Amino acid sequence: xxxxxxxxxxxxxxxxxxxxxxxxxxxxxxxxxxxxxxxxxxxxxxxxxxxxxxxxxxxxxxxxxxxxxxxxxxxxxxxxxxxxxxxxxxxxxxxxxxxxxxxxxxxxxxxxxxxxxxxxxxxxxxxxxxxxxxxxxxxxxxxxxxxxxxxxxxxxxxxxxxxxxxxxxxxxxxxxxxxxxxxxxxxxxxxxxxxxxxxxxxxxxxxxxxxxxxxxxxxxxxxxxxxxxxxxxxxxxxxxxxxxxxxxxxxxxxxxxxxxxxxxxxxxxxxxxxxxxxxxxxxxxxxxxxxxxxxxxxxxxxxxxxxxxxxxxxxxxxxxxxxxxxxxxxxxxxxxxxxxxxxxxxxxxxxxxxxxxxxxxxxxxxxxxxxxxxxxxxxxxxxxxxxxxxxxxxxxxxxxxxxxxxxxxxxxxxxxxxxxxxxxxxxxxxxxxxxxxxxxxxxxxxxxxxxxxxxxxxxxxxxxxxxxxxxxxxxxxxxxxxxxxxxxxxxxxxxxxxx
Amino acid sequence: xxxxxxxxxxxxxxxxxxxxxxxxxxxxxxxxxxxxxxxxxxxxxxxxxxxxxxxxxxxxxxxxxxxxxxxxxxxxxxxxxxxxxxxxxxxxxxxxxxxxxxxxxxxxxxxxxxxxxxxxxxxxxx
Numbered sequence: 001x002x003x004x005x006x007x008x009x010x011x012x013x014x015x016x017x018x019x020x021x022x023x024x025x026x027x028x029x030x031x032x033x034x035x036x037x038x039x040x041x042x043x044x045x046x047x048x049x050x051x052x053x054x055x056x057x058x059x060x061x062x063x064x065x066x067x068x069x070x071x072x073x074x075x076x077x078x079x080x081x082x083x084x085x086x087x088x089x090x091x092x093x094x095x096x097x098x099x100x101x102x103x104x105x106x107x108x109x110x111x112x113x114x115x116x117x118x119x120x121x122x123x124x125x126x127x128x129x130x131x132x133x134x135x136x137x138x139x140x141x142x143x144x145x146x147x148x149x150x151x152x153x154x155x156x157x158x159x160x161x162x163x164x165x166x167x168x169x170x171x172x173x174x175x176x177x178x179x180x181x182x183x184x185x186x187x188x189x190x191x192x193x194x195x196x197x198x199x200x201x202x203x204x205x206x207x208x209x210x211x212x213x214x215x216x217x218x219x220x221x222x223x224x225x226x227x228x229x230x231x232x233x234x235x236x237x238x239x240x241x242x243x244x245x246x247x248x249x250x251x252x253x254x255x256x257x258x259x260x261x262x263x264x265x266x267x268x269x270x271x272x273x274x275x276x277x278x279x280x281x282x283x284x285x286x287x288x289x290x291x292x293x294x295x296x297x298x299x300x301x302x303x304x305x306x307x308x309x310x311x312x313x314x315x316x317x318x319x320x321x322x323x324x325x326x327x328x329x330x331x332x333x334x335x336x337x338x339x340x341x342x343x344x345x346x347x348x349x350x351x352x353x354x355x356x357x358x359x360x361x362x363x364x365x366x367x368x369x370x371x372x373x374x375x376x377x378x379x380x381x382x383x384x385x386x387x388x389x390x391x392x393x394x395x396x397x398x399x400x401x402x403x404x405x406x407x408x409x410x411x412x413x414x415x416x417x418x419x420x421x422x423x424x425x426x427x428x429x430x431x432x433x434x435x436x437x438x439x440x441x442x443x444x445x446x447x448x449x450x451x452x453x454x455x456x457x458x459x460x461x462x463x464x465x466x467x468x469x470x471x472x473x474x475x476x477x478x479x480x481x482x483x484x485x486x487x488x489x490x491x492x493x494x495x496x497x498x499x
Numbered sequence: 500x501x502x503x504x505x506x507x508x509x510x511x512x513x514x515x516x517x518x519x520x521x522x523x524x525x526x527x528x529x530x531x532x533x534x535x536x537x538x539x540x541x542x543x544x545x546x547x548x549x550x551x552x553x554x555x556x557x558x559x560x561x562x563x564x565x566x567x568x569x570x571x572x573x574x575x576x577x578x579x580x581x582x583x584x585x586x587x588x589x590x591x592x593x594x595x596x597x598x599x600x601x602x603x604x605x606x607x608x609x610x611x612x613x614x615x616x617x618x619x620x621x622x623x624x625x
Contacts, residue, residue, distance in 0.1 A: 086541050097553065101548060
């Protein structure tokens with residue numbers, strides 16, 4: 001305890017001294033930069049002079065005569081310049097050649113200047129870090145430790161096994177020193193965790209990663225668009241950044257939202273909270289350290305509107321139980337007529353099945369469920385009919401060729417013209433107008449059953465779906481189509497032969 | 500007993516300081532060499548920019564002596580090689596000195612510990 005206190009006292013002194021050293025370096029850099037800038041200026045003046053010198057054959061000048069006197073004289077041989085090349089070497093050259101040499105030297109000066117600028121920036125950043133560190137150690141810098149108690153986190157899915165569990169990422173020596181000091185300080189501040197061993201820390205890291213992934217996956221599933229998804233990715237990416245700084249175990253202990261301590265990721269706090277109901281509890285002062293906010297997630301569900309591709313929206317919450325309920329609800333038909341096929345979402349393919357576009361009355365699978373079809377269909381935006389119309393138009397025009405490729409490449413069975421099925425289905429949605437009628441929704445799966453003669457099965461891009469159905473279908477289809485084709489050609493040949 | 504250790508400590512300390520001075524001397528010599536390398540590189544490049552028509556002079560004392568361009572280039576190249584060799588030599592020297600100073604440091608720290616223990620014991624006894 002005495003040691004800790006001693007360290008506590010030493011640490012801010014050390015940090016202060018570090019900062020002073022950093023600032024010295026920065027100042028040194030600035031001086032050097034100034035020096036090189038002067039040199040550069042001189043060279044530029046020289047260049048100008050060299051350009052004008054050969055204009056006249058001889059100049060009348062006042063020649064310096066010793067330190068105190070001048071006398072009138074002439075400057076002759078205006079084109080002959082003796083240049084000092086360095087290291088006691090001279091060369092006689094013309095003004096133009098001298099110019100070339102000057103250019104060459106200016107390049108060197110410029111590169112030196114650039115290097116200096118870079119180092120200066122680096123060290124300025126470091127100074128920033130040490131300042132933050134100082135503020136932190138004082139505990140008054142406006143930094144708050146946010147702690148979240150985790151209970152019973154069920155981790156779905158595989159935990160990612162780190163291939164090199166004990167490899168530490170490379171960090172600069174000075175940053176490491178900062179971190180060590182930080183660690184000491186945090187330990188000194190009497191955190192509840194005690195001393196975590198390395199293995200525990202790595203296990204904790206893995207846990208957090210798994211948690212992130214799980215959350216990401218869930219988000220992706222429900223097509224939470226832009227804002228939320230971005231938050232997630234940015235938060236997860238910045239978490240990954242943090243994760244990479246592996247030797248900062250002090251921050252890992254509580255939840256994923258502990259405030260980063262070295263100030264490099266202060267912007268994390270600017271990210272909007274993911275869930276609707278986060279409660280902030282009291283603002284504690286812990287021991288002699290940072291004020292702490294304890295926080296816990298509430299069970300308040302967040303409403304997310306998701307487009308299922310038929311101008312309908314679903315409301316989801318992010319809590320698991322409610323998610324499941326919602327799934328069930330969705331399956332039981334929040335969207336008109338999507339009475340199922342007894343389908344529950346148990347695999348990603350189910351999602352693809354649901355997210356189908358109705359194009360010309362025929363359900364065509366979407367290329368990507370992540371991309372919302374249009375602004376109108378994205379989360380939390382208002383639907384405006386005119387924009388919807390435009391988008392529809394552009395979208396269908398743009399996508400029809402690509403869809404063809406998709407369908408043709410993936411299906412094994414032969415596919416006749418795409419137009420054939422579209423003509424046969426009732427209620428073709430007009431492309432260029434906002435749809436304002438009733439929607440009779442075709443169920444994608446049953447569709448495939450009655451219309452075997454029509455080329456594409458409902459979801460040609462999901463070959464693994466219902467293998468037992470598709471496989472028997474396919475051979476059935478093939479011979480049926482084969483005769484059709486043959487018959488057509490035959491018909492053509494007969495026609496040719498005939499007349 | 501404590502005094503003997505103290506004397507030893509002081510000796511070691513002096514040796515260590517000497518080592519440090521040597522190290523810093525080698526460092527500065529090496530830095531000078533580095534500067535020379537850069538300078539000679541610039542000279543070499545500038546000589547390449549010139550052609551044989553220009554006369555090249557070398558400053559030897561107060562005298563500018565005419566030199567052949569090719570000769571000058573060769574001389575500068577040789578000088579560059581020599582300087583690089585010197586730099587290598589100094590690097591080796593520096594490494595050795597670093598190692599030695601490490602050893603000294605360890606000896607010093609162990610002696611210090613001994614001394615402190617002896618001191619503690621002496622205080623305890625008293």
